[in-house]
Amino acid sequence: MKRLFLAASLAALTVVNPAYATDIITMSDTERDVFRAEVRAYLMENPEVLLEAIAVLEDRQANEEASNDTTLLLENAGEIYEDGFSYVGGNPDGDITIVEFSDYRCPYCKRAHPEVEELVAADGNIRLIYKEFPILGPESLTTAKFAMATLMVSGPEAYEKVSSGLMDLRGAPSSDALIKLAKANNLDVDAVMGKMDSPEVMQAIQANRALGQRLKISGTPTFIMGEQIIRGYLPLKNMRAIVAEARKE
Template sequence: MKRLLASVALIAAAFAAPAQAFDITNMSDEERTAFRAEVRAYLLDNPEVILEAYQIFESRQAEIQAKAEQQMVQAYAKQIFEDPNSWVGGNPDGDIVLVEFMDYRCGYCKKAFDEVNQLLEADGNIRFIVKEFPILGEQSLMASRFAIATRMVAGDEAYHKVHDALMTFKGNIAEKSLVRMADKLDLDGDAILAKMSAPEIDKILSDNHNLAQVLQISGTPTFVLDNTLLKGYVPLANMQELVAAARAD
């Protein structure tokens, strides 16, 4: 209802704007009543105008929101794009940067996983950054702690293997399943498990959550492409179009 009233207000303003000969605030009661009747009659005869005005209103609001998000990304660019605690994949020297806030238990993150990999492989010039952002319960948190601990214990290549394994994992996340995963990947599961409670990991996760909060990110996956926030799953074809547009800017 509020949005509808805003649309009607826009229409009324459109009627009033060209009329430079009178000041609507100085109308008499009779003039104001007549004006309102004319506006009402016009809207009843042309209801499509309300939809048109509402669409314009929505478009302008979206532009305002996008600009605010771009300014926020620019303000926190160092934390987003230059965080040494976030794993970097794709082409580290790529001309476009794609950041993903993700959760290993998120169905849409898993759906996007293959398509993001296809994008990186086909393009070959995208720097990809992963932000561990566990928001879906204890298993999500355990999975992220395991991935970060792997990177601390065994390095970036091991993290990449664990990240991919967790993204395709379909069972429950527990110590036993994580140890089996580590063994399968020829990693020291005991050393990784021992590292999972390190305060450094607490800080990394806290920093990621704080960054997500200031960027108004509440769900996964959320991508940052150039200066643009992309909230939710984005199909491969659309992502390719967005990358091309970012390069063109």
């Protein structure tokens, strides 16, 4: 906030005397002292100028971030939407694609999961892609490997059930807990558990991590909706609003 305030103060200087904006570097020490005194007096009399300048800077930064995100999405589109290994659900031919980078040990991902499911089910025209993105330690990695192994061994329908089960899991993802979840969903337990540490599973997770780094994703959940990267939890009503806006574009 301090940095933003200083930047806004500099932006406000030109309000005092625009001619100084191009000459300040060439001013003498005496001229700078006079200029600073004028600026201080003006800002003390018109403090609202700083608030206006801060608002302008915030808008400018938001626009720059949005522009940067659009570029990142274009540069990485193939790996985002067609990586060949991530779960794809909802309507495969939907007019809107939502991509979620998720971690089963993340409380906000657990909170978002049923809302994303409700959004996709109620809409009927959304393509949903899940990216396994374990960033919260060894237990996160264990659950991500189990989910990816399920997808590779048993397919998307089994993955969808297991993914929901992992989101609902409250205790540690011990071997016993994972075996119990596999049995509850009629999976080939030995095949899934044996696949968890395979090169294919680890390569998929590492690819997601590398993609997240390129997209400047450092937390979960993170959503890609239309041309936006939305970092953090979103309530269902906000997701619906973004989907509706994306359809207008």
